[in-house]
Amino acid sequence: MEDINKATSTEDLEKVLSSVFRIDSTDPKQRVLLELYINAVLFCRGKKLNREQTSTLLSIFKRVHQANTDTPLNNAEQCFNYCSELLLCHSVRRPPFSIGLYNLNQMTDILKYFTNTYMRHYTLYKYIFTPQMFLDLTLTYSGPAGDIDPKIGSSPESQEGENGSTGENIEGNESGTDDKKTTDINSTQPVDNEQKDTELALDKTAEVFLAELDVKLVPSQGAAKKLELQSLVQQEVKREMQLVSGHLEQRLKESTAQLNTILSSLETSVQTKK
Numbered sequence: 001m002e003d004i005n006k007a008t009s010t011e012d013l014e015k016v017l018s019s020v021f022r023i024d025s026t027d028p029k030q031r032v033l034l035e036l037y038i039n040a041v042l043f044c045r046g047k048k049l050n051r052e053q054t055s056t057l058l059s060i061f062k063r064v065h066q067a068n069t070d071t072p073l074n075n076a077e078q079c080f081n082y083c084s085e086l087l088l089c090h091s092v093r094r095p096p097f098s099i100g101l102y103n104l105n106q107m108t109d110i111l112k113y114f115t116n117t118y119m120r121h122y123t124l125y126k127y128i129f130t131p132q133m134f135l136d137l138t139l140t141y142s143g144p145a146g147d148i149d150p151k152i153g154s155s156p157e158s159q160e161g162e163n164g165s166t167g168e169n170i171e172g173n174e175s176g177t178d179d180k181k182t183t184d185i186n187s188t189q190p191v192d193n194e195q196k197d198t199e200l201a202l203d204k205t206a207e208v209f210l211a212e213l214d215v216k217l218v219p220s221q222g223a224a225k226k227l228e229l230q231s232l233v234q235q236e237v238k239r240e241m242q243l244v245s246g247h248l249e250q251r252l253k254e255s256t257a258q259l260n261t262i263l264s265s266l267e268t269s270v271q272t273k274k
Helices: 002-006 010-020 028-046 051-069 076-089 104-119 122-129 156-163 195-214 222-273
Strands: 134-143 179-190
Touching (some): 002 010, 002 051, 028 051, 028 104, 028 122, 051 104, 104 122, 104 222, 122 222, 134 222
């Protein structure tokens, strides 16, 4: 705190805080965290808090940020309650459980500042400092086998002996039972992609799926079966992806609405205390 109090300019304060919190100022992600601490110090100077109060507030912000980034799930309410508990532990003189560093007005100002800064940008901190979640989708296609080349059901060794090259093996039998093929699709699109990007990904998936099946159809009826299979695959994939996309969008809207409700209630409670 002596070094922090000696720093008069923002550049000097940035260097001191980078050393204290061991933050790499060249990393864009770490600079976001550094800006959080710099603004907290400037807030403490504006409210004329002493070194013990400033040091404690920086530690509280650090603890709350760690609690936020421990999980990619929405824990906004838990983070706010955790910050309130830490402030209460430093606002009441009750050793060894709590120590009175802040009075009621200071605690109210700190809680208001925390709400308008960190909690207002809670989603931004969550997005930057937690791993992004991607959709890993697995599709299982079950449909009529149609006219399939009987050589496909044989083993790769037998096809290598007959054709001189290693063929592809598809599970099935000669009686025309259902043919099942599983395709793993590792979607690299994040949960917040637009609908247009999703449709393009679905069309590409269908094309890849059909390209793999193209060599397995009898040449005489390959074109008709390919068109039928293309329509079926596109319909099923698009239907499933629309369901998943709709579910994720609904979850995001509910999370946003819940966060706005919490912030509104906090602002109302702060104004009521004043």
